Amino acid sequence: MIEYIPYIGVVAMILIGLYPILFRRNLIKIVIGISIIESGVNLFLIILGYRDGGVAPIFTSLPPGTTYPEEMVLPVPQALTLTSIVIGVAVLALMLSLVMHIYRKYGTLDVQKIRRLKE
C-alpha cells in the first residue's frame, strides 16, 4: 500500500485542479485550475520513470561504483516532461491573452454575466 502514495498525490492534485473549473465563477481562478492540472500531469510523467536508489543518467561525474544501466533512472520520461512543460507555457500565454481581451470588452470577469451580454 505504501508504494502507491506518489500516485495518490497525483490524483489529489488533479482533483484539486478540477474544483475551480466546476465551481468558481471568476475567469482567473478557472485558468489557475487548468494550470494546476497540467502540473499534476507533469508530476505523473516523472514518477513513471523512477528506479529505487538510482542516479541521474549523466556520465560526467558519477559517484564511484555505480553500475549502469541497472542503477540509473530512465531518461525517456524526463524528455517527454520537458515537451509537456513547454506546451503548458504556450497554452497558458494564449489563455491569459484571451482573458485580458474579454475583460477589456465586457468590463467584468464573471462567467455568468459574460454569457448574458450578447452583442
Add this chain to the structure above:
Amino acid sequence: MTKIVKTTANILFPFTMIFGLYVIAHGHLTPGGGFQGGAIVVSGCALLLVAYGSSWVFDRIKDKRLAAFESLGAIGFITIAFLGLMFSAVFFGNFLAGSGSLFGTTPATGSTLADFNTGGVLPLMNFAVGVKVIAGLFVIVLVMAYASSTKEWG
C-alpha cells in the same frame, strides 16, 4: 520604481544572463540545455521589465525585430535537421559525431570528466533552441505587460 530596485536590477541582470548562457552552452555535459537556459535568461529580462516599467522598455526594443529573431532560431534548427538528411541519409542524423571536425571526438565509455569538444550536432541545436526560447518568451512577456498598462487600446 525606486532607486534601490533599479540599482539591484542593474547589478543582477548580467549575472543572470551569464548563468543562463552557461547552462545553454554546456547542455551536452551537465543537466540543462536549450529550453532550461532560455527560461533562466527570460527570468532576468522579466526582472528588467519590473524594475524599469513596461512603457520604458517597449519604446526601446522593437518587437517586430524580436519576432524576426525568433524565426531565425527556428530556421537554424530546421537547417541543421536538413543537413543531417543530406550528409547521412537520416532526418535529424548526427553527422558530426565521431568525425574529426568541429565537436567531433567521442568520449570514453564510463564515468569520465567533461570535454567540451564532444557532442556532434547537439551544441548547435542547443544554441538554436536557446535563441528561439529567449526571443519568443521575451516577446510574449513584453507585449502582455505593455497591453495591461496602457489605458486605451489604439
Add this chain to the structure above:
Amino acid sequence: MEKRIIAGALVLGIVAVFFLFSVLLIHPFGDPGQAQMDDYIITHTQNETGTQNGVTSVVFDYRGFDTLGEATILFSAVTGVLLIFRRVRH
C-alpha cells in the same frame, strides 16, 4: 441546493473513483519492470551520440522529431499572442 452544484459534485465523485481504481493497476513506485529501450539508450549514448548527457541525447537525437513539434508550438503561441494584441502595438 442548485442543480449545478449537484452535477458538479457528481462529476468530481465519478472522476475520483475512476482514478483511484486505476492507481492499483500501475506498476509499483520504483520498479519499472521491463525497460529495454532505456537500457539500450543508456549503454549506447556515449558511442553513438558523443554526449555524456542521457536526457539531452534523447531530446535532440533519439527523439528529435518531438522537439521539432515543440518548436512549432512555441512559434504558434508567439504568433497567436502577437495577433491578439495587434492594435496595442501601434
